[in-house]
Amino acid sequence: MYLKSIHLRQFRNYKQQQVDFTAAKTILVGNNAQGKSNLLEAVELLATLRSHRMARDRDLIQDGEVASQINATLQRQTGVTDLTLTLRRNGRRTVALNSENLRRQMDFLGVLNAVQFSSLDLELVRGGPENRRNWLDTLLIQLEPIYAFILQQYNQVLRQRNAFLKQNQDSALSTQDSELALWDAQLATTGTRVIRRRDRALQRLAPIAQAWHASISGSTEILQINYVPSVALEQNHPEQIQQAFLEKIQLRAIAELRQGTTLVGPHRDEVELTINQTPARQYGSQGQQRTLVLALKLAELQLIEEVVGEPPLLLLDDVLAELDPSRQNQLLDAIQDRFQTLITTTHLGSFDSQWLNSSQILFVKAGEISSAPAF
Ligand SMILES: Nc1ncnc2c1ncn2[C@@H]1O[C@H](COP(=O)(O)OP(=O)(O)OP(=O)(O)O)[C@@H](O)[C@H]1O
Numbered sequence: 001m002y003l004k005s006i007h008l009r010q011f012r013n014y015k016q017q018q019v020d021f022t023a024a025k026t027i028l029v030g031n032n033a034q035g036k037s038n039l040l041e042a043v044e045l046l047a048t049l050r051s052h053r054m055a056r057d058r059d060l061i062q063d064g065e066v067a068s069q070i071n072a073t074l075q076r077q078t079g080v081t082d083l084t085l086t087l088r089r090n091g092r093r094t095v096a097l098n099s100e101n102l103r104r105q106m107d108f109l110g111v112l113n114a115v116q117f118s119s120l121d122l123e124l125v126r127g128g129p130e131n132r133r134n135w136l137d138t139l140l141i142q143l144e145p146i147y148a149f150i151l152q153q154y155n156q157v158l159r160q161r162n163a164f165l166k167q168n169q170d171s172a173l174s175t176q177d178s179e180l181a182l183w184d185a186q187l188a189t190t191g192t193r194v195i196r197r198r199d200r201a202l203q204r205l206a207p208i209a210q211a212w213h214a215s216i217s218g219s220t221e222i223l224q225i226n227y228v229p230s231v232a233l234e235q236n237h238p239e240q241i242q243q244a245f246l247e248k249i250q251l252r253a254i255a256e257l258r259q260g261t262t263l264v265g266p267h268r269d270e271v272e273l274t275i276n277q278t279p280a281r282q283y284g285s286q287g288q289q290r291t292l293v294l295a296l297k298l299a300e301l302q303l304i305e306e307v308v309g310e311p312p313l314l315l316l317d318d319v320l321a322e323l324d325p326s327r328q329n330q331l332l333d334a335i336q337d338r339f340q341t342l343i344t345t346t347h348l349g350s351f352d353s354q355w356l357n358s359s360q361i362l363f364v365k366a367g368e369i370s371s372a373p374a375f
Contacts, residue, residue, distance in 0.1 A: 030364030113312035169260030
C-alpha cells in the first residue's frame with residue numbers, strides 16, 4: 001500500500017498542512033519539537049485509531065481549536081481510498097471512507113496499515129506488562145479489526161464489574177451473589193475472546209521475530225516470546241479457557257471483594273520476552289535490547305504483510321540514529337523499497353548517500369513542512 005498524501009487541519013502544531021509523498025522513503029528532518037513525530041502520529045491514528053503516546057483527543061487538537069481533521073489518500077491493490085478522521089474536543093470522533101461517514105469505527109480499521117517504531121518502544125523490553133499488552137493489542141487491531149470491538153466489550157464489562165466490586169467493597173456480599181455471578185460470566189466470555197486472539201497472534205509472530213533476532217544478533221542469542229495469560233491456557237479452546245477463567249475467579253473471589261477490583265483476566269496478562277533464557281529486561285546492554293525491539297518490529301511488518309496481503313507502512317520515529325551501522329543496514333536491507341517508510345531525524349548525517357539519493361527529503365519547522373530548508 002502506498003500513502004500518496006496527507007492533509008492535516010488543526011492537528012497538534014499544524015494549522016493546515018498538505019504533504020505529498022513522492023518516493024518510497026521520506027525523510028522528515030528538523031530540530032526537536034518542530035512537528036516531525038506529530039506527522040507520524042497522524043498516520044498512526046489513521047491506521048489504528050490509537051496513538052502510542054497515549055494522547056487524549058483534546059491533546060491532539062491544536063491549542064485553542066475545537067476540532068481537528070486528518071485526511072489521507074491511500075493507494076492499495078484494490079484501488080484508491082480517501083480516509084478522514086475528525087477529532088473533537090468533546091471526545092467524539094467521526095471516521096469516513098471516500099467522504100462517506102461510517103457508523104462503526106471498526107470499519108475504518110484495516111484500510112491503512114502501519115508499524116510504528118520509536119524510542120518509546122524500548123519500553124516494550126524495559127517497561128511493565130501494560131506496554132506489551134498495548135503493543136500486542138495494537139497489532140491485533142490491524143490483523144483483525146474486529147478485535148477492536150472485542151477489546152472494547154471486555155473493557156466495558158471490566159469497568160462495570162470493577163464498579164460493582166467497589167460498591168460492595170467491605171460489605172457482607174457473598175462470593176456466590178447472583179449479580180456477581182452474572183458479571184463473572186460476562187467477564188469470562190468476553191475475556192476468553194481476548195485471550196484466544198492474543199494467543200493466536202503471538203503463536204504466529206514469535207517464530208518470525210525469533211528468526212529476525214537470530215539474523216540480527218548473528219545467531220548468538222535465542223529470543224523466546226511466551227504468552228502468559230492471567231488464566232491458564234492449555235489449548236486454544238473457548239470452553240476450556242472459559243472454564244479455567246471461572247475457576248480462577250472463584251479462587252480469587254474473596255481477595256477481589258476485599259480489594260474492590262478485578263484480579264483475573266486479560267488486563268493482567270503478560271508477554272514474556274527472554275533472551276538465552278534470561279528475561280530480556282535484565283539481559284545485556286541497551287544495544288541488545290534495541291536488537292530485540294528491532295526484531296519485533298520487523299516481525300510485525302512481515303506478519304501484517306502476510307495477513308493483509310500488502311506491505312504496511314513503516315514509521316521510524318527518530319530511531320535510525322540510535323541503531324549502530326550494522327543494525328541500520330539490516331533494517332534498510334529488510335525494508336528496501338517494499339515498505340513505504342516515513343523517517344524522522346534531527347540530522348541527515350546518519351544516512352548513507354545511497355539512502356539520501358533515493359529518498360524524498362522534507363524539512364519540518366514550527367508546524368510547517370517544505371521541500372526546501374527554511375532559514
Ligand atoms: N495540541 C497542540 N497544539 C499546538 N501545538 C502542539 C500540540 N501538541 C503538541 N504541540 C507542539 O508540537 C511540538 C512537538 O512536536 P513533535 O512531537 O512532532 O516534535 P518532533 O519534531 O518530533 O521533535 P523531537 O525530535 O523532539 O521528537 C511542540 O512544539 C508542541 O508544543
